[in-house]
Amino acid sequence: MTVPLQVLVTGATGRTGSLVVRELQQHPNQFMVRGFARSREKVEQAFGTTEGFYFGDIREPSTLTSALADCQALVILTSAVPQMKGIPQPGERPEFTFPADEMPEVIDYQGQVNQIEAAKAAGVKHIVLVGSMGGTNENHPLNRISNGNILVWKRKAEQELIDSGIDYTIIHAGGLLNEPGGKRELLVGKDDTLLINPPGGIPTSIPRADVAQLVMQALLEPNARNKAFDTISKPENAPDASVTRDFAAIFAQTTPGL
Ligand SMILES: NC(=O)c1ccc[n+]([C@@H]2O[C@H](COP(=O)([O-])OP(=O)(O)OC[C@H]3O[C@@H](n4cnc5c(N)ncnc54)[C@H](OP(=O)(O)O)[C@@H]3O)[C@@H](O)[C@H]2O)c1
Numbered sequence: 587m588t589v590p591l592q593v594l595v596t597g598a599t600g601r602t603g604s605l606v607v608r609e610l611q612q613h614p615n616q617f618m619v620r621g622f623a624r625s626r627e628k629v630e631q632a633f634g635t636t637e638g639f640y641f642g643d644i645r646e647p648s649t650l651t652s653a654l655a656d657c658q659a660l661v662i663l664t665s666a667v668p669q670m671k672g673i674p675q676p677g678e679r680p681e682f683t684f685p686a687d688e689m690p691e692v693i694d695y696q697g698q699v700n701q702i703e704a705a706k707a708a709g710v711k712h713i714v715l716v717g718s719m720g721g722t723n724e725n726h727p728l729n730r731i732s733n734g735n736i737l738v739w740k741r742k743a744e745q746e747l748i749d750s751g752i753d754y755t756i757i758h759a760g761g762l763l764n765e766p767g768g769k770r771e772l773l774v775g776k777d778d779t780l781l782i783n784p785p786g787g788i789p790t791s792i793p794r795a796d797v798a799q800l801v802m803q804a805l806l807e808p809n810a811r812n813k814a815f816d817t818i819s820k821p822e823n824a825p826d827a828s829v830t831r832d833f834a835a836i837f838a839q840t841t842p843g844l
Contacts, residue, residue: 590618591805594653596644596701597663599628602716602762605798606661607633616806622653644697645687647704654708659805662701662715665740666693668731683732690736698743702750712753712811714804716797717744719758719790719816721844722778744814744844755804756814756844759797760790767795770819771827774839780818786826792819796830803833815840 593610597603598621610619621639623629629639642649644664654660666689668682684690698715705713720726721741729735747754760781772792773780781790796819804810810833820827830836 588616590614590616591659592618592620592657593659593661593805594620594622594640594657595661595663596622597665598639599623599625599632600663600665601764602759602794602797603661603663604632605767605794606663606801609798609802610805613802617802620653620657622650644700645692647700650701650704651708654704654710657705657708657710659712659714660701660705660710661801661805662698662713664693664697664701666690666734666736684734689732690734690739694736695739695743698740699746702743702747702752706750706752710752712755712805713747713750714755714757714801714810715744715747716757716759716801717741719760719778719781719818721758741844748814748844753811754814755810755812757797757800757804758814758816760792760816760818762797763791763793765793765795765822767793767799769793769822769829770796771824772796772800772817772819772830772836774836775816775818776814776841778816780816784818788818788820788824790818792817800833800836804837807834807837809834809837810840812842813837813840814842814844 595606598607607621610617624643640653671681671683674680717740721737784790
């Protein structure tokens with residue numbers, strides 16, 4: 587009998603983080619899952635209990651210590667979240683900004699580095715980090731939100747993860763969809779090639795549930811260690827698609843380094 591892997595998932599109240607917590611909870615023989623969040627209320631709303639959750643803020647490294655004690659793996663699913671600036675008038679485009687104390691440099695860089703350092707101090711052996719495609723283009727429109735350079739800061743933190751010496755799996759997701767998982771063929775790539783030139787011109791998106799599945803499989807598959815990759819999905823029911831079930835084969839296509 588194998589001992590379940592003790593895993594902490596941060597961003598546990600987030601749209602993908604909450605799916606990862608649920609996915610891991612469904613496999614108690616393989617995982618003992620803890621969630622990390624900053625809002626008790628959100629955890630209670632999403633999970634109906636706060637049992638198994640640790641509360642803190644990734645800007646405050648000391649709040650990560652007890653959450654990571656005795657963990658073998660960490661899943662980083664925190665991110666600065668753009669918010670709409672007021673309500674747009676009819677015909678106006680909505681404008682987005684970040685709260686002043688939650689700019690990408692603070693959350694997506696320092697906050698992730700705090701997690702990596704706390705994980706290293708706790709003896710964590712593997713970190714799975716979900717980031718974003720588009721990071722090779724400094725002029726990407728997402729970088730212009732409040733001049734926050736979100737994709738630039740995300741990449742800097744990912745490089746720190748690689749340099750940390752802890753085993754890593756970095757998943758650069760395409761546009762995230764709130765759609766069911768397990769119904770699509772997943773594609774992996776590197777350096778934004780899937781974004782710049784998607785095969786057959788397909789949308790460069792992927793359901794959050796499929797990303798959650800990739801995270802779980804990455805925790806299990808040795809071949810996912812020390813890899814970074816982009817991922818999108820073929821549309822559901824695409825005539826040339828076969829639903830992805832062999833994750834070892836997916837990870838075999840991925841490579842080390844950003
Ligand atoms: N949206 C897209 O289409 C897209 C595309 C590609 C990649 N991505 C990336 O994929 C990842 C997951 O995205 P998502 O949309 O599922 O995430 P999300 O719903 O925006 O969740 C972000 C999480 O980070 C938490 N968080 C933020 N600041 C924190 C802090 N200071 N301390 C503790 N927790 C904090 C939030 O907590 P609260 O719940 O308390 O706010 C939330 O749980 C992100 O890195 C995102 O950039 C997104």
